Amino acid sequence: MVQIFINGKPFKVDEGITVIQACEDVGIEIPRFCYHEKLSIAGNCRMCLVEMENSQKPVASCAMPVAEGMKIKTDTEMVVKARKGVMEFLLINHPLDCPICDQGGECDLQDQAMAYGSGISRFVEHKRAVKDKNLGPLIKTHMTRCIHCTRCVRFAEEISGNQQLGTIGRGEDTEITSFLEKSIDSEMSGNIIDLCPVGALTSKPYAYVARPWELKKTQSIDVFDAVGSNIRLDSKGDKILRVLPRINEDINDEWISDKTRFAYDGLNHQRIDRYYSRDLNGKLTEDSEEGVFEILRSKFSNTKTKKIASVVGNTVDCESIYALKTFLKTIGVENFDCRQDESFFIPNNRSSYLFNSKISGIDESDFCVLVGSDIKKEAPILSARVRQRFLNSDFSYPILRVGSRHNVNFDVDDLGLGSTSLKKLSSGKYLSLLKKSKKPLFILGQGAMCSKIGEQIYNFCLNLYLKVSKDQSWNGFNVLQTFSGRVGALDLGFFNESNMKSKSVIKKIYQGEYDVLFLMSADDLDFGKIPSKTFVIYQGHHGDKAVSRADLILPTSCFTEKEGIYVNLEGRPQLSRQVKLPLPSVDHSWNFFLKFSDYLELKMNFKNFEELRKNMFSEYRFLSKLNEIQSYELVQPKKYKYNFVEDEIFSNIDNFYMTDSVSRNSPTMSNCSLAFQKKSL
Amino acid sequence: MEKSFKKIAEELIQPKKFAFDKDNLSKANKIVQMYPKNFKESSIMPLLTLAQEQNNGWIPKKAIEYISKFLKVSEIRVLELATFYSMYNLSPIGKYHIEVCTTSPCMLRGADSIMLKCKEKLGINIGELSKDKKFSINHVECLGACVNAPVIKINKDYYEDITINTCEEILNKLNNNKKIKVGPQSSRKASEPTKS
Numbered sequence: 001m002v003q004i005f006i007n008g009k010p011f012k013v014d015e016g017i018t019v020i021q022a023c024e025d026v027g028i029e030i031p032r033f034c035y036h037e038k039l040s041i042a043g044n045c046r047m048c049l050v051e052m053e054n055s056q057k058p059v060a061s062c063a064m065p066v067a068e069g070m071k072i073k074t075d076t077e078m079v080v081k082a083r084k085g086v087m088e089f090l091l092i093n094h095p096l097d098c099p100i101c102d103q104g105g106e107c108d109l110q111d112q113a114m115a116y117g118s119g120i121s122r123f124v125e126h127k128r129a130v131k132d133k134n135l136g137p138l139i140k141t142h143m144t145r146c147i148h149c150t151r152c153v154r155f156a157e158e159i160s161g162n163q164q165l166g167t168i169g170r171g172e173d174t175e176i177t178s179f180l181e182k183s184i185d186s187e188m189s190g191n192i193i194d195l196c197p198v199g200a201l202t203s204k205p206y207a208y209v210a211r212p213w214e215l216k217k218t219q220s221i222d223v224f225d226a227v228g229s230n231i232r233l234d235s236k237g238d239k240i241l242r243v244l245p246r247i248n249e250d251i252n253d254e255w256i257s258d259k260t261r262f263a264y265d266g267l268n269h270q271r272i273d274r275y276y277s278r279d280l281n282g283k284l285t286e287d288s289e290e291g292v293f294e295i296l297r298s299k300f301s302n303t304k305t306k307k308i309a310s311v312v313g314n315t316v317d318c319e320s321i322y323a324l325k326t327f328l329k330t331i332g333v334e335n336f337d338c339r340q341d342e343s344f345f346i347p348n349n350r351s352s353y354l355f356n357s358k359i360s361g362i363d364e365s366d367f368c369v370l371v372g373s374d375i376k377k378e379a380p381i382l383s384a385r386v387r388q389r390f391l392n393s394d395f396s397y398p399i400l401r402v403g404s405r406h407n408v409n410f411d412v413d414d415l416g417l418g419s420t421s422l423k424k425l426s427s428g429k430y431l432s433l434l435k436k437s438k439k440p441l442f443i444l445g446q447g448a449m450c451s452k453i454g455e456q457i458y459n460f461c462l463n464l465y466l467k468v469s470k471d472q473s474w475n476g477f478n479v480l481q482t483f484s485g486r487v488g489a490l491d492l493g494f495f496n497e498s499n500m501k502s503k504s505v506i507k508k509i510y511q512g513e514y515d516v517l518f519l520m521s522a523d524d525l526d527f528g529k530i531p532s533k534t535f536v537i538y539q540g541h542h543g544d545k546a547v548s549r550a551d552l553i554l555p556t557s558c559f560t561e562k563e564g565i566y567v568n569l570e571g572r573p574q575l576s577r578q579v580k581l582p583l584p585s586v587d588h589s590w591n592f593f594l595k596f597s598d599y600l601e602l603k604m605n606f607k608n609f610e611e612l613r614k615n616m617f618s619e620y621r622f623l624s625k626l627n628e629i630q631s632y633e634l635v636q637p638k639k640y641k642y643n644f645v646e647d648e649i650f651s652n653i654d655n656f657y658m659t660d661s662v663s664r665n666s667p668t669m670s671n672c673s674l675a676f677q678k679k680s681l
Numbered sequence: 682m683e684k685s686f687k688k689i690a691e692e693l694i695q696p697k698k699f700a701f702d703k704d705n706l707s708k709a710n711k712i713v714q715m716y717p718k719n720f721k722e723s724s725i726m727p728l729l730t731l732a733q734e735q736n737n738g739w740i741p742k743k744a745i746e747y748i749s750k751f752l753k754v755s756e757i758r759v760l761e762l763a764t765f766y767s768m769y770n771l772s773p774i775g776k777y778h779i780e781v782c783t784t785s786p787c788m789l790r791g792a793d794s795i796m797l798k799c800k801e802k803l804g805i806n807i808g809e810l811s812k813d814k815k816f817s818i819n820h821v822e823c824l825g826a827c828v829n830a831p832v833i834k835i836n837k838d839y840y841e842d843i844t845i846n847t848c849e850e851i852l853n854k855l856n857n858n859k860k861i862k863v864g865p866q867s868s869r870k871a872s873e874p875t876k877s
Contacts, residue, residue, distance in 0.1 A: 166757035168764040169687065179756040180689075180742070395719055 004070040019061035019072055020048050028074055031083060031112045033090075033197045034149035035062035038253060039158060045090070045149050047112065049082040050074050058082040080116070087116040090147050093128045094198070101145065103199030105212040109147065130175055136183025137671035138190055138262060140207050146200035148174055152192040159255065160188040160380075161387050161409025176200070185676045187380035187656055190261040194244065194254075205262055205668045206242045210234075219246060220577045221566060222260040223315050223559050224663060226481035227359070227381045228568025229256045233264075233560065238580040240264045240560060250360050251568070257380040258672065259656065259663055266666030267560060270543040273583050276553040284553065293599045295552060299516050299535055300331060300600070309335040309505055309514040312494055313521030313540070314483030315660050317564025317576060318623060319609070320556075321485070321492050322616045323590035324520055330602050335496055335514065337505040338489030340524045341652055343446055344454035345479075345490060347497050351632040352458070353490055354571040356475040357441055358629060362389050365476055367437035368399040369425065371461060373445020374406035374651030378482045379569070386410060398433060400425070403447055403649035417648040419448075419457055426464050434468045441476040447651040449479060453644065459637040460644075466636060477634055481569040482653060483660075488567040491620060509534070519546055520589065521556070523661050539589060542661035556589045557582035558662065565623055572629045573622065684808035686819060687764055689742060690772035696736070699743035701751075705731045709751065721752045725762050728752070729769055738778060739770040767821055775810050775817035777855050780834040783820045786827035791844075795831050796820065798848045815856070828872040829865055842867035 001012045004022060013022040018041070023030050033045035041063050049058035053071035058079060061072070073079060091113065098104045130143040148167065153176065156165040162185065164178045178184060184192075193203050215234040222229040222243075229252035232244045243264050245256040277287040277295060287295075300308070310328055312321050321338070328336055339345075346352035357365065362385045376383040390397045390410040401412045402421050415421040415430070424430055434440055442465050448457045458479075465477045481487055489495075496505060509517060512531035519525070521540040527549040530536065538550035541558035561582040567573050582588070587595070590612050597604045606612040617624035653659060655677050657669040701709055709728055716723035725748065732744040740763055749756040763769045770778075781787075781796045796818075800806060803816045810817045826832045829841030833848070840851060840863065847866040854861045869875060 163755035164757055166755075166761040168757075168761055170765050173687070177757075179745075179760055 002066055002068045002070075004066050004068075004072060006072045007074060013066055015066070017066055019050060019052075019059075019064045019066055019070075022066050023050075023061065023072070023074060030061055030074060031116065032062060033108060033112075033147060034151060036151055036154075036195065039151060039154040039195075042150050042154065045147065046086045047083060047090070049079060049086065051076050051079050083116045084118060087113060088118055088122070091117065091121065092123050093144070094147065095127065095144050097145070101142070101199040102140075102202040102207060103145075103196075107199060108197035128172060133177050133181050134183060135178060135181075135201075136185070136189070137668065137675050138204055138258060139184065139193060140202045140204040142200055142202070143175060143177075144200075145198050146176055147198055148176065149197055150176070151195040151197070152176065152201060155192050155195055156184070156186070156189075158391065159384050159388070160186045160191070161384070162186040162189075165192075183675055187257050187259070187376060188255055188384060190258045191245070191255045203242065203262075205265060210236050210241050215241060216579075218577050218579045220560075220579070221568075221574045222256060223317075223484040223566055223576060224259045224263055224660065225257065225379055225381075226484050226486065226569040227251060227379050228484065228566060228570075228572065228574050229260055229381060230574075231256060231260060233577075233579050235579050240267060240579060250358070251570075251572075252381045253385075255381060255384060259659070259669065262668045262672070263657075263663040263666045265668050266542070266662040266664070267558060269667065270665040271558075271583075272541055272543055272547070272553060272555040272586075274555055274585050276550075278551050284547075284550075289595075292552060292554065293596060296537070296596065297600060299537075303516045305332040305334070307513075307515040308333045308518070309337075309509060309516070310518040310520070311336065311340060311505070311509070311522040311525065312338045312485070312489055313519070313523060313660075314340070314485050315559065315662075316485040316489065316521050317559060317562070317566055318488040318492060318573070318616065319562075319564050319612060320520065320589040321489050321494050323593050323606075323612060324518075325492060325494055326604060326606070326612075326615075327593040327597060328518075330597065330604060331600075334498075335505050335508070336494055337496065338486060338494040339504075340506060340522055341446065341450045342504050342506050343449040344458055345449070346635070347493075347495065349632070349635055350491070350571060350630075351475070351477070351634050353479050353481065353487065354632070355443075355478040355480060355569040356631070356634070357478055358570050359385060361439075361474075361476065362386055362441065364474075365389065365439045365441035366393075366397065367434060367440040368397065369434075369440070369442045369461075370399065370401040370403070370412070371422070371442070371444045371457060372403035372448030372451065372649035372651070373443055373480050374404065374447065374653060375443065375445065375480065376406065376408055377653045377656040378445060378480060378651060380656075382480070383409060400430065403445070404651060406651060418646040419451075419453060419644040419649060420646055422457065422460055422644060426460075431468075434464075437468065438471060439474050439476055440465065440468060442478060444479045445649075445651060446480065446482050446653075447649050450652050451647075451649055456640065456642050456644065457649075459640050460642055462634060462637050463640075466634065475631060475634060479569075484566050484568070487569060487571060488565065488573075488623075491567055491571075491623070492616075519550070521661065522546065523664075539592070540661065541586075542665050544661035544664055554592060555583075555586045556592065557586055561586075562588050565626075567623070570629050571622075571632075573624075573626050575626055684806065686739070686770040686772050686774060686808055686817070687767075688772060690739070694773060696741050696743055699732070699736070699741055699747045701731065701747075702735060705735055713752070722754055722758055724752060725754065725759050726766070729759070729763055733769060738774045739772055767819075773810055773814070773817075774819075776815045777817075777835050779816060779818045780821040780824070781818065782822070782824045782826075782830070782832045782834070784823040784827075786823075787831040790830040792831040794845055795833065795843055795848050798845050799833075799852065802849060802852050816852075826872075829869070838863045841865045842869060 030048045032048045034042045043063040048061045050061045051073040052059045132141045153165045218233040222231045230246040230248040234242045247254040275287040275292040276284045279285045387410045399412045510529040516535045519538045523544045523546045536550045537552045538546045539554040560579040563578045657672040658664045663669045712727045745759045749759045842865040
């Protein structure tokens with residue numbers, strides 16, 4: 001701690017921080033454009049000037065480290081005059097187009113011009129104009145508005161790791177651009193919209209849509225990947241107009257992926273808003289609630305419970321899963337699963353499917369092994385975190401990889417494509433490296449866990465990890481989940497243990513062992529393989545893959561229309577909040593089961609949402625502790641004979657922009673896939 | 682819009698390929714070894730110079746892509762440097778690239794009229810290449826020879842103490858590919874005081 005004086009008052013502040021951070025800590029606001037907490041210091045906007053004793057000139061507080069006894073003044077005449085001068089220069093080339101600018105109302109320049117602008121321009125010469133750049137389907141540019149703070153350049157270089165943005169030219173000719181105006185191909189590019197302190201980079205899908213003060217802001221969480229990024233949903237009327245990140249240092253810092261940010265427009269397309277059943281010609285036609293209930297009743301009562309199966313999708317909230325499970329138990333159905341991709345896990349062992357080190361654990365680790373994961377597409381936020389860890393280590397943080405050579409934003413040491421290369425880890429150079437590591441981090445991707453020998457890969461890696469790890473307080477053995485609903489479903493026990501050993505429910509579905517199949521938003525099955533005699537009931541919110549095969553379609557609310565708990569890949573339960581009501585014709589899935597069990601004259605153990613939650617919480621206590629993570633011990637696997645194969649371990653995510661029914665129906669996401677997805681034949 | 686050698690040349694005149702020749706390749710490899718491995722960006726500037734010299738005084742797009750691959754840095758990092766420094770040209774220059782200093786000392790000693798003379802004589806503007814591709818003019822900031830102002834730089838040589846007449850003479854001689862004396866065009870040998 002050092003003592004400094006700000007405006008004459010003494011303060012104790014941490015060593016090594018800069019003056020702007022010290023002022024922030026004690027609650028004094030300093031205007032800034034280029035300075036950003038999470039980015040490196042540039043010091044080029046000069047807006048944060050303060051007066052320092054023994055310095056003749058004002059100093060840039062963002063680049064000045066604190067020192068013992070330093071005397072800072074932030075409100076003197078000199079400071080105000082200096083800032084006014086800087087502001088006048090910044091405004092010289094800035095157009096006065098706030099009324100048609102999308103940043104208007106939440107613009108740093110606008111706000112600070114209110115405080116430090118002179119009101120009248122003394123500049124009579126021509127203002128410069130800069131050509132707009134085409135940065136792809138997500139980011140709209142108005143480069144004349146740019147004040148060259150270079151936040152976007154630094155973000156691209158430091159955080160997202162796609163070094164495509166740069167500052168070309170100098171002096172009056174300075175421009176921010178990408179090489180030859182290529183669009184920015186990154187899973188995190190949308191964040192530069194938030195970073196831009198002016199209206200130079202704005203959101204293309206949100207262009208001219210709304211003003212910030214008109215929007216209703218709902219604090220929620222993201223469901224497009226398993227990270228559970230904290231987001232804010234901005235809506236007007238019943239439409240979601242944009243998605244912004246909320247700061248959560250333990251999860252997403254203050255970034256979100258492009259899918260999180262832009263896939264929301266899928267919510268307004270291809271919605272299922274009524275009941276459908278197939279008529280005699282096999283055509284889907286609208287049906288009434290009673291008609292559908294009658295079909296369901298006859299199907300459920302005329303089929304043996306052994307012949308009924310159910311699968312939940314990848315992005316379903318805990319309450320819906322619990323309601324379905326309760327209903328299935330009430331009618332005596334035991335064949336259900338949540339793993340459409342048949343990924344491996346150990347029942348009743350949470351550590352076998354969680355990211356045990358927690359996301360913040362990445363920062364502490366000193367060695368990383370990636371197995372069968374395309375981390376940049378599966379969880380861009382985690383990938384950025386690993387990149388941060390890598391950069392902070394001065395390139396001495398070793399990252400080994402087994403599996404496909406997907407693009408990454410850090411340096412990796414590739415051991416091989418197939419699982420045979422895992423053996424390299426357990427001997428020779430790599431083993432001695434691993435043994436030296438104090439906090440090794442293993443990340444097993446779904447590519448590995450879903451492969452035929454997923455169990456072997458898991459056990460091999462776990463054995464190796466337990467062999468090399470010494471620190472009891474450190475658990476760095478992680479499984480990287482890719483879907484937001486998966487952990488919750490596994491926690492709620494939505495699988496059949498007796499079906500684990502021999503054949504999975506999914507395989508049996510394809511073999512036609514079931515006559516009735518109830519799908520809850522499960523769109524990722526191979527519908528061509530389901531025999532035609534199986535009666536498929538689909539409860540979902542979007543007309544996606546399953547709809548063309550389904551014999552009966554039940555509408556349900558989607559995640560923005562209900563409150564629900566999602567458990568993220570760390571095992572952290574978080575609350576997704578309701579933004580708007582579903583259409584009158586659409587039920588929440590728990591409500592559907594209530595109504596339908598009433599129709600069957602069955603008694604469910606809940607009568608309303610509160611009771612459902614109460615029951616769920618009493619059965620699964622950890623779900624009631626929102627935002628808390630409970631740690632679990634790793635379980636030593638049995639002795640095992642490994643039959644590794646040369647087959648390449650692929651990631652199971654091919655197209656980052658389309659991974660679930662909402663993003664598959666989003667026009668923005670399909671534009672992105674067209675622009676960025678390399679056609680792989 | 683004002684023309685400039687800092688603008689990337691149009692597609693038609695961009696070469697289809699670029700690679701260092703044998704000589705430059707060995708030079709480049711030596712340059713890379715001069716810098717720490719973590720700071721590959723450090724060698725961008727010397728490599729750009731090599732590329733410019735190999736390609737008749739200007740850097741084509743392919744050379745930027747080549748250098749970015751050579752050093753495994755992103756293309757924009759190379760372009761940033763190539764556009765920032767005034768001694769890199771991104772479009773073709775003439776056989777004689779005339780750079781007229783227009784910074785204060787030269788300006789006080791009549792650099793503007795020298796510039797005007799060059800423009801008139803050659804019939805081209807700042808940042809342009811003459812039709813016969815023999816001449817190009819550019820204005821530059823201080824060349825660091827203010828004692829002998831006004832100064833012009835043609836290719837790698839300085840011509841100092843220029844007057845309108847000597848300027849015309851130089852251009853005539855260059856046009857006829859004759860040799861000219863490098864350095865002060867007055868009676869001075871270097872920058873010693875004149876007698877008057």
